[in-house]
Amino acid sequence: ETGVTQTPRHLVMGMTNKKSLKCEQHLGHNAMYWYKQSAKKPLELMFVYNFKEQTENNSVPSRFSPECPNSSHLFLHLHTLQPEDSALYLCASSRQRGSSYNEQFFGPGTRLTVL
Amino acid sequence: GQQVMQIPQYQHVQEGEDFTTYCNSSTTLSNIQWYKQRPGGHPVFLIQLVKSGEVKKQKRLTFQFGEAKKNSSLHITATQTTDVGTYFCAGPPGGGADGLTFGKGTHLIIQP
Numbered sequence: 001e002t003g004v005t006q007t008p009r010h011l012v013m014g015m016t017n018k019k020s021l022k023c024e025q026h027l028g029h030n031a032m033y034w035y036k037q038s039a040k041k042p043l044e045l046m047f048v049y050n051f052k053e054q055t056e057n058n059s060v061p062s063r064f065s066p067e068c069p070n071s072s073h074l075f076l077h078l079h080t081l082q083p084e085d086s087a088l089y090l091c092a093s094s095r096q097r098g099s100s101y102n103e104q105f106f107g108p109g110t111r112l113t114v115l
Numbered sequence: 116g117q118q119v120m121q122i123p124q125y126q127h128v129q130e131g132e133d134f135t136t137y138c139n140s141s142t143t144l145s146n147i148q149w150y151k152q153r154p155g156g157h158p159v160f161l162i163q164l165v166k167s168g169e170v171k172k173q174k175r176l177t178f179q180f181g182e183a184k185k186n187s188s189l190h191i192t193a194t195q196t197t198d199v200g201t202y203f204c205a206g207p208p209g210g211g212a213d214g215l216t217f218g219k220g221t222h223l224i225i226q227p
Contacts, residue, residue, distance in 0.1 A: 043203065104148075
C-alpha cells in the first residue's frame with residue numbers, strides 16, 4: 001500500500017451526470033496532484049495543490065473542477081463530461097520542500113467510463 | 116513546452132535477456148525520476164537522479180543521468196517475469212512549475 005487511497009475505483013457515468021472522485025493521503029505530505037492516464041498517451045498532469053493552494057492548472061476543461069479542503073484530501077468534481085474523458089484518473093502526493101522535488105506516491109486510480 | 120520522450124515504446128525480450136529504455140528531455144532537467152507501473156496497477160517510484168553523470172544501481176537495475184542532464188537510461192540485467200510492466204521517466208516541467216512531466220513509457224513484455 002502506498003498510503004494514498006482513491007474512491008471509487010470504477011465509475012461509469014452519462015454525459016449529463018455529476019460525480020466526484022475522492023483522494024486521501026495518509027503520508028503527511030503537503031502536495032497533491034491529479035493526473036489523467038489515457039491509452040497511448042503519457043500521464044497528463046491536470047492539477048497541483050501545494051499546501052492546499054492550487055499552483056498548476058494545465059489547461060484542463062472547466063468540466064473538471066478540483067477541490068482541496070486540506071492537505072490530506074483532494075477531490076475532482078466532474079460534470080457534463082465527454083466520452084473522450086474516459087480514462088484512469090490518478091491521484092498522487094509528495095513532500096515538497098521549496099523547489100526540491102521528491103518522489104510522488106500514487107493512488108490506485110479511478111477507472112472512469114463516460115457513456 | 117517541455118517534452119519528455121522515451122524509446123522504445125514496446126520491448127519484447129526473452130526471460131534472462133537484458134533490457135534498456137532511454138529517456139530524452141527537450142530541456143535540461145534539475146532531476147529525473149523513474150517509475151514502474153505493473154499491468155492494472157499504478158505508477159510506483161523507483162529512483163531519482165539529481166547529479167550530472169550520476170549512476171545508481173538497484174540490484175539488477177542500473178539508472179544513468181546524462182552529463183548534460185537532458186537524457187537518462189534504465190538498464191535491467193537478466194530480466195525476470197516480475198520485471199513486466201511499463202517504465203516511465205519523469206522530470207519537473209521547468210519554469211518553476213510544480214508536478215512532473217512524464218514520458219510515454221516503455222512497455223516491457225517478457226516471454227518465458
